[in-house]
Amino acid sequence: MTDTPLPGTRPNTQDSSTPEQRRIRRLRRQRAMNTFEAAVMIVIIVLVLFPIGWMVATAFKSPAVVYQYTMWFEPTLENFRNIFSERWNIGKNILNSSIVAISVVIIATPLAVGAAYAFSRLMFPLKRTMFQWILLTQFIPAVAIVLPFYVMFRTLNLLDTYFALIIVNLSGVLPYAIWTIKGFIDAIPIEAEEAARIDGAGRFRVIWDIVVPMAWPGIMTAAIFCLILTWNEFLFGYLLTRQHAVPLPVGLISFVLERGTVWELVAATGIIITIPMFFFAMIIQRHFTKGMNLGAVR
Amino acid sequence: MANISFRGVTKRWGAFVGVHELHLEVADQEFLVLLGPSGCGKTTTMRMVAGLEDPSEGEIWIGEDVVNDMSPRERDVAMVFQNYGLYPHMTVRDNIGYPLKVRGTPKAEAKAMIQAAAEKVELVPFLDRKPAALSGGQRQRVALARSLVRTPRVFLMDEPLSNLDAKLRVTMRAELKHLHHELRVTTIYVTHDQMEAMTLATRVAVMNKGIIQQLDAPEVIYNDPANLFVAGFIGSPSMNLVEGRLENGGFHAGLIAVPGVGGGNRENIVLGIRPEDVTVGAPGSGQFDMEVYTVELTGESILVTARAGKTQLTAHADRHFRCEIGERVGMSFDVARTYLFDAKSEERIRL
Numbered sequence: 262m263t264d265t266p267l268p269g270t271r272p273n274t275q276d277s278s279t280p281e282q283r284r285i286r287r288l289r290r291q292r293a294m295n296t297f298e299a300a301v302m303i304v305i306i307v308l309v310l311f312p313i314g315w316m317v318a319t320a321f322k323s324p325a326v327v328y329q330y331t332m333w334f335e336p337t338l339e340n341f342r343n344i345f346s347e348r349w350n351i352g353k354n355i356l357n358s359s360i361v362a363i364s365v366v367i368i369a370t371p372l373a374v375g376a377a378y379a380f381s382r383l384m385f386p387l388k389r390t391m392f393q394w395i396l397l398t399q400f401i402p403a404v405a406i407v408l409p410f411y412v413m414f415r416t417l418n419l420l421d422t423y424f425a426l427i428i429v430n431l432s433g434v435l436p437y438a439i440w441t442i443k444g445f446i447d448a449i450p451i452e453a454e455e456a457a458r459i460d461g462a463g464r465f466r467v468i469w470d471i472v473v474p475m476a477w478p479g480i481m482t483a484a485i486f487c488l489i490l491t492w493n494e495f496l497f498g499y500l501l502t503r504q505h506a507v508p509l510p511v512g513l514i515s516f517v518l519e520r521g522t523v524w525e526l527v528a529a530t531g532i533i534i535t536i537p538m539f540f541f542a543m544i545i546q547r548h549f550t551k552g553m554n555l556g557a558v559r
Numbered sequence: 560m561a562n563i564s565f566r567g568v569t570k571r572w573g574a575f576v577g578v579h580e581l582h583l584e585v586a587d588q589e590f591l592v593l594l595g596p597s598g599c600g601k602t603t604t605m606r607m608v609a610g611l612e613d614p615s616e617g618e619i620w621i622g623e624d625v626v627n628d629m630s631p632r633e634r635d636v637a638m639v640f641q642n643y644g645l646y647p648h649m650t651v652r653d654n655i656g657y658p659l660k661v662r663g664t665p666k667a668e669a670k671a672m673i674q675a676a677a678e679k680v681e682l683v684p685f686l687d688r689k690p691a692a693l694s695g696g697q698r699q700r701v702a703l704a705r706s707l708v709r710t711p712r713v714f715l716m717d718e719p720l721s722n723l724d725a726k727l728r729v730t731m732r733a734e735l736k737h738l739h740h741e742l743r744v745t746t747i748y749v750t751h752d753q754m755e756a757m758t759l760a761t762r763v764a765v766m767n768k769g770i771i772q773q774l775d776a777p778e779v780i781y782n783d784p785a786n787l788f789v790a791g792f793i794g795s796p797s798m799n800l801v802e803g804r805l806e807n808g809g810f811h812a813g814l815i816a817v818p819g820v821g822g823g824n825r826e827n828i829v830l831g832i833r834p835e836d837v838t839v840g841a842p843g844s845g846q847f848d849m850e851v852y853t854v855e856l857t858g859e860s861i862l863v864t865a866r867a868g869k870t871q872l873t874a875h876a877d878r879h880f881r882c883e884i885g886e887r888v889g890m891s892f893d894v895a896r897t898y899l900f901d902a903k904s905e906e907r908i909r910l
Contacts, residue, residue, distance in 0.1 A: 450644070452641075452643070453644050453646055453647075455611050455640070457661075458631045459631045459637065460637075460705070461658055462661045470657075470661075471646060477648075
């Protein structure tokens with residue numbers, strides 16, 4: 262490069278400024294970008310968090326101030342006492358949801374591990390087709406199949422039972438769990454399994470000693486997602502239960518009265534629904550990052 | 560410890576034949592190297608011994624047993640994988656001890672055996688680490704220790720050194736050789752590296768396209784290749800192979816002519832000669848002259864590649880020999896060290 266620009270050529274703007282000037286310009290641009298990013302982030306955060314914040318606030322409001330747009334009120338635990346009272350008996354719904362969700366996780370996780378292993382490692386006829394069909398079930402809107410389920414369980418005399426809810430939720434979460442866990446098993450180098458077989462392990466021992474520990478982050482993630490999905494499930498719970506097996510989200514309906522909705526109780530129950538899921542989501546996040554870092558030894 | 564016997568073993572995937580009608584006897588305590596380019600069937604052959612692959616036809620014997628229908632566990636073999644096949648979630652100690660754990664060896668006994676195996680490959684200071692915290696060479700040692708922690712009937716090694724850097728490979732090669740000397744376990748070793756094959760093997764089986772091309776001691780493979788494939792595959796730099804014809808026992812190819820090769824008159828001949836059996840000197844001093852195409856100093860010697868017309872030859876010259884690219888040089892063949900092959904059948908022509 263020459264110091265004096267040739268006649269007729271435009272001087273290179275970059276070269277006309279000193280490195281110091283360029284550095285400042287870059288910093289300014291960066292700062293502008295940062296401000297913009299921050300602004301976008303704030304908008305998103307407000308949009309996402311506002312309803313949750315509103316719910317939390319409402320849960321601690323007394324009925325008198327529920328309809329006031331204020332954040333200045335005397336917080337009370339009255340609503341929580343109320344929902345657990347004999348009148349609303351949310352405790353029963355919590356128990357129902359817990360039984361169903363935990364049963365679903367306990368059944369779904371080992372089943373999904375087995376199926377995922379088979380889809381990942383074994384050769385059998387129609388493997389691809391079967392896997393595609395399993396995933397396809399995920400695209401069927403729940404509303405479209407709730408009626409057949411209703412008829413089926415009515416015929417079997419299983420309406421309003423844990424069993425029906427467990428089966429229905431299993432059919433919902435299993436494809437997802439199989440798909441997630443299969444991805445993790447696919448990433449395990451086959452040599453580790455072959456080495457274990459030569460070291461003397463049978464098929465099930467290989468799965469237990471090698472595959473499960475190495476796919477553990479994926480299995481944990483899938484299990485917790487199954488728990489969350491089942492815990493939050495509304496539609497099937499709404500249509501397949503009446504009194505005995507009503508799950509927690511459906512319990513919210515009982516706060517809709519003829520004189521109007523009792524929002525402060527809805528909000529208090531909402532918090533009860535959300536808190537455990539919040540902790541589980543944090544566990545997932547930890548396992549997910551661990552899964553990313555674990556990888557195989559190459 | 561046991562011998563291994565392949566009796567008419569074929570492995571097919573659909574129409575693709577991986578291994579074709581293999582007959583091979585591996586003697587007890589032998590170190591047999593399966594050598595060949597990738598896709599030649601060497602790894603498949605070994606995996607069939609391990610039980611990771613089922614033969615389509617034929618029988619595989621280990622000692623007195625037909626192992627075709629045995630699980631890997633029942634075969635009592637140990638294998639070292641190219642990618643080591645370690646268990647990343649276990650410590651080095653648990654990795655080495657896994658075969659013992661699966662086989663229900665009592666804990667105290669297992670502990671002593673793990674210690675002994677770790678000592679043999681100098682891993683004792685690393686026993687409590689996870690594989691991720693080890694170097695490539697150390698991981699390789701873990702895989703090795705895991706395979707020798709219990710004395711199996713057969714060792715199988717699938718390119719165990721190919722993921723290591725060049726220097727480490729040489730060290731580990733020497734250690735493997737010593738270990739085999741010490742343990743005397745029948746070993747099948749798969750590699751595409753001829754140096755490993757030459758240095759380690761009792762016998763080498765050179766494979767190509769699912770067929771053993773030649774099975775012999777390393778020096779025989781090197782000095783007396785059975786066909787064109789073996790001749791071209793073994794040796795680095797590889798053997799010069801020149802297409803031409805024989806006329807009254809002299810070899811003619813384009814501008815070069817070498818008298819005294821023998822064999823009378825014959826068309827479609829490939830003459831092979833190793834670079835170390837070609838001498839380079841001043842122009843006119845040899846059997847024919849060529850023009851230097853490139854010169855490479857390797858340290859211990861100089862590789863001179865020269866051309867005449869379409870013919871190109873590489874010669875090992877003395878390390879003090881000097882020449883420039885484009886210069887003319889005189890070349891001579893050590894006629895006693897030439898090999899003749901039929902260009903069509905690629906088989907060796909023995910005079």
